[in-house]
Amino acid sequence: MEHQNDLFYIEKVLAGDAQSFGILVQRYQNMVFALSLKMLKHREEAEEVAQDTFVKAYKSIAKFKGDSKFSTWMYRIAYNTCLDRIKGNVKFNNNVEINDVTSNELEAVEHIFEGIERKERxxxxxxxxxxxxxxxxxxxxxxxxxxxxxKEIEEITQLTASNIKVKLHRARKKLFSIFKNSVEHEIYSHYEQRAKG
Structure with missing residues (x-):
């Protein structure tokens, strides 16, 4: 019975069958938890936010209009719930300096990643x-x-597509700086040589 689409269970929940929401929870709990953990970086906080997300989703399920995928709607609730938690807790704040990164260096990182074993990568x-x-x-x-x-990220974060592109570009540059600074220099050199060779 669980192979029905999301709308089938949403309609059952709206008709008073609260148990059908459990199927939606099973479907999306890993996705919601993964996003929460990615944002908060603390397992217990992520578990709490995931629970809060499903409570909020259950209470406001009548507001789901089907304009976007149900998964996108769930992501948006999880994202906003995480943001609320972050705003109230300074321990989540990060600031990474961006060093100037050339496009050649960005390409080098991609080659280096290819040379690293999947698990280590x-x-x-x-x-x-x-x-x-x-x-x-x-x-x-x-x-x-x-x-x-x-488009889906726009719906989840309420940011414009151009803003998302800028943030993605900036994040890639930051990742490069972090990669160079946090991975041991010898490992970096080793993989850089292998990528060149």
Whole structure:
């Protein structure tokens, strides 16, 4: 029965079948938790925000008009709930200095990443991503890891497409600076040589 589309369960919830919301929770709990963890970087906080997100979604499900995908609507609630938590807690604030980065250096990073084993690459990327400011980290996550379109990211974040593009570009530059500074110099040199060779 769980193969029905989201609208089927939304209509059942609106008709008074609260249990159908549980299927929607199962469908989207990993997605909501991943986004919350990406924004907050603290597992317990992310779990609380994920719970808050589903409570808010349940209470306001009648407002879902079907103009966007239900997943996009859920992302927007999770995103805004995280922002509220961040605003109230200074420990989430990050600031990374952008050093000037050339397009050749950006290309070099991509070659270097190709030479690193998948598991190691994932750990390095995760560590670097965690140092980005919250909004940029989430936009990078949505665009590159969740493969959301610019239009979907617009709906989730309420930012304009041009603003999102600027933030993505800035985030890539910051990631490069973080990568150079946080990964041991020898590892960087080793992979840079392998990429060239």
């Amino acid at each position: 994932s750990e390095i990327i995760q560590g670097c991503m965690n140092q980005l400011p919250d909004e940029e980290r989430v936009i990078v996550h949505l665009f590159y890891f969740e493969e959301q379109s610019l």
